[in-house]
Structure formats: structure tokens, C-alpha cells
Amino acid sequence: MKKNYLGEFEELVLLTVATMNGEAYGAAIAGDIETRTGRSVQLSAVHIALYRLEEKKLLHSRLGGATNERGGRRKRLFTVSAAGMRMLHEIRSVREQLWQLIPKTI
Amino acid sequence: MKSKNGRNGQPPAWMIRFIEWRLNEQAAEVLTGDLIESYRDWKKRHGNWSAKLKCFFQIIRLLGPLPGSMTRISDRSASYTISKPANMLSSYWKLAWRHLVRSGTYSLINIGGLAVGIAMAIVIGLWIWDELSFDHYHTNYERVGQVYQFVSFDDKIAPYNSVPVPLAARLKRDYPEVEKVALTSYLRSTTLVIGEKKISAEALFVEPPFVTMMTLRMKEGSMDALKDDKAMLISESMSKRLFGTSSPINQLVRINNKADLVVKAVYEDIPENSSFAKTDVLASWNFFVTINPGTQRALTEWDENSYQIFVQLKPGADFAPLSTKIKDTRMKLENPPPYKPQFFIHPMKQWHLNSDFVNGVAKGGPAQMVRMFGLAGVFILLLACINFMNLSTARSEKRMKEVGIRKTLGSPRKQLISQFLTESILISLIALIVSITLVQCSISFFNSIADKQMRIPWFNPVFWMALLGFTLLTGCIAGSYPAFFLSSFQPVKVLKGGFRSSSLSALPRKILVVFQFSVSVALIIGTLVVMRQIGYAKDRPLGYDNNGLIDLPMNTPDLYGHYDEIRQELLNTGVVRRLRRRLEKSNRFSIPSTLPLPFSIDSWTRNTRKNLPARYA
Numbered sequence: 001m002k003k004n005y006l007g008e009f010e011e012l013v014l015l016t017v018a019t020m021n022g023e024a025y026g027a028a029i030a031g032d033i034e035t036r037t038g039r040s041v042q043l044s045a046v047h048i049a050l051y052r053l054e055e056k057k058l059l060h061s062r063l064g065g066a067t068n069e070r071g072g073r074r075k076r077l078f079t080v081s082a083a084g085m086r087m088l089h090e091i092r093s094v095r096e097q098l099w100q101l102i103p104k105t106i
Numbered sequence: 107m108k109s110k111n112g113r114n115g116q117p118p119a120w121m122i123r124f125i126e127w128r129l130n131e132q133a134a135e136v137l138t139g140d141l142i143e144s145y146r147d148w149k150k151r152h153g154n155w156s157a158k159l160k161c162f163f164q165i166i167r168l169l170g171p172l173p174g175s176m177t178r179i180s181d182r183s184a185s186y187t188i189s190k191p192a193n194m195l196s197s198y199w200k201l202a203w204r205h206l207v208r209s210g211t212y213s214l215i216n217i218g219g220l221a222v223g224i225a226m227a228i229v230i231g232l233w234i235w236d237e238l239s240f241d242h243y244h245t246n247y248e249r250v251g252q253v254y255q256f257v258s259f260d261d262k263i264a265p266y267n268s269v270p271v272p273l274a275a276r277l278k279r280d281y282p283e284v285e286k287v288a289l290t291s292y293l294r295s296t297t298l299v300i301g302e303k304k305i306s307a308e309a310l311f312v313e314p315p316f317v318t319m320m321t322l323r324m325k326e327g328s329m330d331a332l333k334d335d336k337a338m339l340i341s342e343s344m345s346k347r348l349f350g351t352s353s354p355i356n357q358l359v360r361i362n363n364k365a366d367l368v369v370k371a372v373y374e375d376i377p378e379n380s381s382f383a384k385t386d387v388l389a390s391w392n393f394f395v396t397i398n399p400g401t402q403r404a405l406t407e408w409d410e411n412s413y414q415i416f417v418q419l420k421p422g423a424d425f426a427p428l429s430t431k432i433k434d435t436r437m438k439l440e441n442p443p444p445y446k447p448q449f450f451i452h453p454m455k456q457w458h459l460n461s462d463f464v465n466g467v468a469k470g471g472p473a474q475m476v477r478m479f480g481l482a483g484v485f486i487l488l489l490a491c492i493n494f495m496n497l498s499t500a501r502s503e504k505r506m507k508e509v510g511i512r513k514t515l516g517s518p519r520k521q522l523i524s525q526f527l528t529e530s531i532l533i534s535l536i537a538l539i540v541s542i543t544l545v546q547c548s549i550s551f552f553n554s555i556a557d558k559q560m561r562i563p564w565f566n567p568v569f570w571m572a573l574l575g576f577t578l579l580t581g582c583i584a585g586s587y588p589a590f591f592l593s594s595f596q597p598v599k600v601l602k603g604g605f606r607s608s609s610l611s612a613l614p615r616k617i618l619v620v621f622q623f624s625v626s627v628a629l630i631i632g633t634l635v636v637m638r639q640i641g642y643a644k645d646r647p648l649g650y651d652n653n654g655l656i657d658l659p660m661n662t663p664d665l666y667g668h669y670d671e672i673r674q675e676l677l678n679t680g681v682v683r684r685l686r687r688r689l690e691k692s693n694r695f696s697i698p699s700t701l702p703l704p705f706s707i708d709s710w711t712r713n714t715r716k717n718l719p720a721r722y723a
Contacts, residue, residue: 025136025140026136026137026140027139027140027141027143027144030144031144031147042163042164042167043140043141043144043164044163044164044165044167044168045167047137047140047168048167048168063132063135063136066139069142069143069146070139070140070142070143071116071138071139071142073135073136073138073139073142074135074136074139075136075139075140076132076136
């Protein structure tokens with residue numbers, strides 16, 4: 001398998017999708033990241049990240065959940081694929097190894 | 107979208123339509139849904155306009171031509187398919203760009219030529235705009251005029267804007283169509299003193315209606331402050347020079363070392379393209395009368411022509427009938443003077459561009475100059491366009507083979523036409539950007555030659571529309587020949603080789619080349635003649651040497667009252683070789699008895715000039 005790497009923002013989006021339990025879609029993800037990190041998030045950037053991740057087969061998507069407040073239009077709901085979950089775990093274990101190696105004096 | 111309320115909280119309809127045009131149905135549905143949802147939040151937080159702008163940027167980012175947008179990855183991802191026409195469009199741009207880069211020199215010449223042409227046209231256009239909008243700052247532009255008189259000397263009839271004072275009262279009393287009348291002095295160089303600070307300013311002494319007649323915009327104080335004879339109005343920049351940031355209102359200023367006036371109002375600086383541009387200070391006419399004994403005598407004197415009168419007509423009234431009525435006012439009185447004055451009103455509309463008179467008849471003026479420059483601008487632009495067209499046509503014949511192959515591979519004619527048009531539009535758009543840069547870089551240079559304050563109107567939508575419209579038009583016209591002509595070839599003939607376009611099809615190009623060369627030769631000859639003319643005017647012997655000569659106006663009693671002492675002091679410095687005083691050189695009709703006396707000094711160096719104000723202030 002071709003090795004994929006994730007950008008910081010892509011990782012953030014992927015993680016957020018994982019937390020949202022099948023209810024993740026563009027606007028909601030943007031709002032969630034914004035409140036959690038306090039930084040200004042562009043909706044367009046989220047969309048780009050989402051379809052890149054889908055292209056890398058880290059996300060699955062389906063249509064659904066039309067609501068009134070979006071003018072009766074359906075959402076594209078994203079869920080993390082098995083490959084996506086694997087990727088998240090890998091990233092986490094690498095990070096944790098690195099944290100272990102930091103000298104305690106700091 | 108159904109109710110009015112519903113639409114208020116949504117992105118503009120055209121943005122949604124754009125998304126629906128560019129994306130397939132599902133992708134558009136998802137994206138617009140997300141935008142509508144977020145839009146409400148943006149609007150709540152940043153207001154309507156920022157929300158719209160933000161929405162617009164999201165769309166540009168996602169669907170625009172930049173790398174990383176959905177357009178670039180669309181073919182690989184099923185959920186974001188971009189509709190076909192847009193895909194074609196982006197491939198046109200891509201191909202156009204590649205052609206441009208591959209033939210570097212050609213593109214450079216073509217873009218450069220067009221850009222210089224457009225830049226010249228923009229500069230000329232700005233200049234013409236500046237000239238045509240002269241005095242438009244004054245809102246009553248259409249209804250304001252100045253009283254002039256034709257005067258006969260030695261069989262010649264000449265116009266003068268100096269008129270007798272009693273005429274003002276006549277105009278007010280006898281002519282119902284006159285709404286306002288204002289007597290004024292000429293612009294006078296005066297000295298303002300406040301504490302230790304002495305500043306030279308250009309002052310106009312006016313009757314109160316002048317301020318509303320010329321619709322000066324007040325920054326502080328009221329428009330009728332001049333009803334108080336001891337009041338004084340100053341321009342914003344003069345206020346800064348005199349008082350810095352502190353408030354000038356109710357401050358005392360000593361004027362010409364004769365009397366104190368109170369600053370009652372500050373007006374916005376009058377723009378450079380107005381007849382009153384240099385006016386720093388407005389003071390009361392009545393005050394002017396009290397300090398000038400000569401003017402007191404002139405109040406009832408019909409043959410003392412030393413002042414200006416401005417009038418404003420009532421809406422609907424015309425200048426011509428009034429001019430006829432007042433023409434012989436003086437000649438009907440006792441003792442008509444030998445110079446046979448005939449009064450008339452010169453409308454503000456004509457002050458700047460139609461101010462020439464030959465023997466009592468209006469004979470245009472700088473308006474002809476404006477027309478000539480306009481014509482030159484059009485020709486330069488036309489030349490640039492023709493050059494552009496010729497270059498693209500000449501080059502297009504190299505691309506016959508490309509056309510042949512593309513046709514063989516099944517490319518419809520419509521696509522070829524679009525391809526060629528896109529290319530020439532791309533070139534003209536690049537030229538537009540280059541030309542704006544050129545104008546921005548050279549505008550200050552042009553301003554110094556033309557003595558103007560022109561700027562690119564960055565925020566004027568009409569300017570941008572005109573520019574963009576013109577550029578697209580040039581692109582389309584220039585691209586039309588290769589687009590329609592080349593795409594009509596039969597692939598077999600082209601690919602077999604030996605294909606020659608018929609002589610008939612080359613005819614328009616030959617005509618264009620001949621026209622282009624004749625116009626450029628004419629322009630070059632014109633430039634040479636003007637250059638030699640200017641050179642002659644500069645080098646022509648004057649009859650005296652003006653090196654080391656300076657001229658100082660003496661506008662306070664401090665100076666002209668102590669001429670002998672000043673003269674001695676200056677001679678003692680050793681740098682001044684000779685000096686003498688003289689009456690002000692006047693091209694006016696008559697000289698008021700209280701004119702300040704300027705003096706001129708020979709052989710003067712810059713160093714002492716700097717020292718002077720300190721010593722005599």
C-alpha cells in the first residue's frame with residue numbers, strides 16, 4: 001500500500017469526523033474545530049480536506065439529513081473508514097513514543 | 107427561498123446559481139446546503155456585507171482556477187464532479203497559458219505593445235476627465251457666473267473680469283432672475299500672524315453669499331460665519347499649518363499686520379481642479395473696505411474697475427438674456443467712458459475650457475486641446491489594437507497544422523474558436539494588468555508635466571467597467587480573425603502542406619499594416635516638431651540673464667514700510683549685489699491705489715534666502 005501522510009489540518013479534520021459519530025458534515029466540522037481550537041476555520045478549507053481524505057480512502061461518505069435550516073438540501077455525512085482509523089492509531093502511537101522520549105527535566 | 111424572510115438569511119442567489127452551474131447536482135446540493143447553514147452564523151457575527159464577501163471567497167477557493175481547488179481533483183473523486191463546460195473552459199486557459207509561455211518573445215512584444223497603448227490611453231483619459239470635471243466641485247456649477255466686460259482700446263475689444271463695485275447692487279436690485287450676488291477682491295497674498303508664527307496665505311475678500319454660492323464644505327463652523335465682518339474662514343490645510351491639531355475656532359489671527367480677525371469656520375480644501383483651488387483664507391468684503399481707503403472711494407465709482415462680481419441665477423434662468431440686459435448699463439449713465447464697456451456674464455461652465463475671446467466673440471479655448479488629446483488617445487489605442495491584431499494573425503498561420511490535427515482528432519469548430527478567443531483575451535487581460543502598473547508608476551511624472559493632481563480612481567466602478575469592457579473587446583476583436591479564419595480550414599489541405607491563404611484573405615491585414623505605419627509616422631513627425639518647438643522656446647534669448655534673480659512680494663507694512671532699512675541690511679550681507687523695488691506687474695485693467703509693492707533683488711544666493719524669514723520675521 002502506498003504510504004499516505006496527513007497534513008496537520010487534515011489530521012484535525014479526520015479526528016473531528018471520528019468524534020462526531022456519523023453526524024459529521026462540512027459546516028458542522030468547521031464549527032466544531034472553530035469552537036475547539038479557537039482559530040478561524042474556512043469552510044472551503046474543510047471541504048477540500050474532506051474530499052482529499054475521501055480520495056485517500058480514509059473517509060466514507062453518504063448523502064442524507066436534509067434540514068430546514070439548510071434550505072432543504074441534503075448533507076454529505078462522513079464516517080472514518082477502517083484505513084482512516086488505522087492511520088489515526090498509527091499517528092497516535094508515533095506521537096506517544098516521541099512523548100516518552102522527552103527528557104523529564106523539561 | 108420561498109418567503110422573503112427566508113431569502114434574507116441566505117447567500118445571494120447568483121452565487122448559488124453559479125455553484126449549481128459548475129458542480130453536478132449532488133455536489134452542488136451539499137455545498138450550497140453547507141453555505142446556507144454557515145451563512146446565517148457569519149451574518150450574525152460579522153454583518154451582511156462581510157458574510158457575502160466571505161461566502162464569495164469560499165466559492166472562489168473551491169471552484170476558482172487556483173491550484174488545490176475542487177476543479178483540479180474533480181476527475182479523481184466521484185462525489186465532486188464538475189460539470190463539463192467549466193472543465194472545457196479551464197482547459198482553454200491552460201492551453202492558452204502554455205502557448206503564451208512557449209513563445210516568450212512574441213508574447214512579450216505583444217503584451218508590451220498593447221500595455222503601453224492602454225497605459226497611454228488611461229493617462230490621456232484621466233487627463234481629459236480632470237479637465238472636463240473642472241469646477242464641478244461647486245454644486246451650483248450650472249448656475250454660477252462671473253461678470254465680465256468687453257472694453258474697446260484702439261479698435262480692439264478685449265474681455266476683463268474687473269468690474270465696478272456699484273454694478274453689484276444694480277444686479278441685485280433690478281434683475282429678478284439673479285438669486286445671489288457676491289462682490290470679491292482678487293486673490294491676495296497676505297501675511298497671517300499668530301503669536302510667533304508668520305505664514306503667507308492667499309486670501310479672498312468676499313461678500314457672505316459667496317460661500318453658499320460656491321458650496322464650500324464646512325469642516326467646522328457655519329456657512330454664514332462671514333456675516334460677521336471680523337470673521338475669517340480658513341481652509342483645512344491652512345488650519346493645520348496655523349494651529350496644528352488644536353481647534354482653530356475663535357482664535358485671533360492678525361492679518362497683514364493691520365487688524366485682528368477671528369477664525370469662525372474651517373472649510374474642506376478646494377480641489378486642485380477648481381478655479382478657486384489656491385484660496386487658503388476667506389475674509390469679509392466689508393472688512394476689506396475698512397482697511398483699504400481706495401476701495402472706499404470705489405464703492406460708488408462706476409469707472410473704477412478693480413473688483414470681481416459673481417452671480418448665481420435662479421433655477422431655470424439663462425445667462426444669455428441677462429447678459430443682453432446688462433450689456434449697456436454703464437453706457438446709459440452719465441459721462442460714458444471712452445473705452446465703451448459692455449458687461450456680460452461668463453458662465454462657470456465655460457471658465458476653464460471656453461475662455462478665449464477674439465474681438466468680443468467667444469472663440470473656444472482649451473476645449474480644443476482636450477479634443478485633440480482625445481483624438482490622439484484614440485489613435486494611440488487604435489494603433490496598439492491593430493498592432494496586436496496583426497501580430498496574432500501573423501502568428502496564427504504557424505498554427506495551421508495544429509488546427510488540422512485537432513480537427514482530425516474530432517475537435518468541433520466551436521471549440522477551436524473558443525480556444526483562439528481565450529488566448530487573445532488572456533493576452534489582453536495580462537496587458538491590462540501591466541498597463542495599470544505602468545500608469546501607477548508614471549502618474550506622478552505626468553502630474554508634474556501637466557501640473558495636475560491625477561490619481562487612478564481605484565474605487566470608481568465605472569472606471570473598472572470601462573477598462574475591463576474595453577480590454578475584453580480588444581481581445582475579442584483581435585482574436586476574431588484567427589478564430590474564425592483558421593478554424594475554417596479543411597484538415598486534409600492543411601496537413602498535406604503547401605497550403606497558402608488566398609490573397610483576398612490577406613487584404614485586411616495589409617490595409618491594417620499600412621494604416622498602422624502611416625499613423626505612427628504621423629505621430630512621430632508630430633512629436634519631433636513639438637520637441638523642436640519647445641527646445642526653441644526654451645533656448646530663445648530673453649534679453650536678460652535670469653540666473654541669480656529672485657523676486658519677493660512685500661505684503662505687510664513691515665516690509666514696504668521699511669524698504670530703505672531692508673535694502674541696506676540686504677546689501678550689507680554681501681551676497682546681494684543690487685536690489686530695487688517696483689510696482690506689481692499687473693495684467694489687470696487698472697491698478698488699485700493700495701497695491702502692495704513687491705521688490706526684486708539681483709544676484710541672490712539660495713543660502714541667504716533661507717535666512718531671510720528669520721531675520722525679518
